[in-house]
Amino acid sequence: MIEIKNLSKIYKNGKHKFYALNNISLNIKSGEFLMITGRSGCGKSSLLNIIGLIDDFDSGDYFLYGQNIKQINKKQLAKTRLNQIGYIYQSFNLINELNCLDNIQLIQGYAGISKLERQKNAKSLISRVGLSKKANSYPSELSGGEQQRIAIARAISNNPKIILADEPTGNLDYNTGLEIMSLLKELNKQGITIIMVTHDRDLLSYSSRFLVMQDGIFIN
Ligand SMILES: Nc1ncnc2c1ncn2[C@@H]1O[C@H](COP(=O)(O)OP(=O)(O)O)[C@@H](O)[C@H]1O
Ligand SMILES: [Mg+2]
Incomplete structure (x- = not known):
């Protein structure tokens, strides 16, 4: 599904070059729940943003479904991002001015799905994350765990293959964090490939495989 070969990501600061990712290689199969762990600053987010087609890289190759992403044009990349990949962030990234149902519908709106169908889908998604009773609430009225559930419902709204x-x-307390992990695990069982980065090694038991990063390379 994902094949990364000898990939590097460099941040330049004047003449100084800093390798956030240093010649890393990685294969990810469909159906995996892969976790990448390591201390803050080791390159986890840099790698995830490259996998998610949000950031580019400086050398090496990245094949997604066998396609070299350097050979895909910008329009097609945007389409792949929209239709194949769901994103979940530490800070939830919900829109405060929209209620939960409207937040969940955002991505389907970009994808040009009709309003009626979006609303129907959003209701089914909010029930899938167990928050139907919060449909008309705004993000500021929810706990952190609830906000993350809404963010997950939004992330899966376009039936992505990858999260x-x-x-x-x-940003969650320990037990709420475990609830979110159970939800992700359930989505993985339903067939979504999950790639998660975390500095919390206690969560590795939820993965089907994990890799440890240090200073831009894998050490296991
Ligand atoms: N836009 C940027 N410009 C310069 N350095 C960056 C930038 N983004 C990240 N870095 C640096 O690259 C390293 C890896 O960052 P990151 O991938 O965010 O690590 P992690 O997610 O593991 O905490 C860090 O040292 C960070 O300071
Ligand atoms: Mg990070």
Whole structure:
């Protein structure tokens, strides 16, 4: 599904070059729940953003479904991002001015799905994350765990094949974090490939495989 070969990401600061990712290679199969762990600053988010087609890289290759992403044009990349990948962030990234149902519908709106169908889908998604009773609430009226559930409902609204989660439990207390992990695990069982980065090694038991990063390379 995902094949990364000898990939590097460099941040330049004047003449100084900093390798956030240093010649890394990685294969991810469909159906995996892969976790990437390591200390803050080791390159986890940089890698996830490259996998998610949000950031570019400086050398190496990245194949998604066998396609070299350097050879895909911008329009097609945007379409792939929209239709194949769901994103979950540490800080939820919900729109405060929209209620939960409208937040969940956002991505389907970009994808040009009709309003009626979007509303129907959003109701079914909010029930899938167990929050039907909060449909008309605004993000500020929800707990952190509830906000993350709404963000997850939004992330799966276009039936992505892949979910990328960047420290999804980072802003949550321990038990709420575990609830979010159970929800992700359930989505993985339903067939979504999940790639999650976390500095919390206690969560690795939820993965089907994990990798440890240090200074831009994998050390296991
Ligand atoms: N836009 C940027 N410009 C310069 N340096 C950056 C930038 N983004 C990240 N870095 C640096 O790259 C390293 C890896 O960052 P990141 O991928 O965010 O790590 P992690 O997610 O593991 O905490 C860090 O040292 C960070 O300071
Ligand atoms: Mg990070």
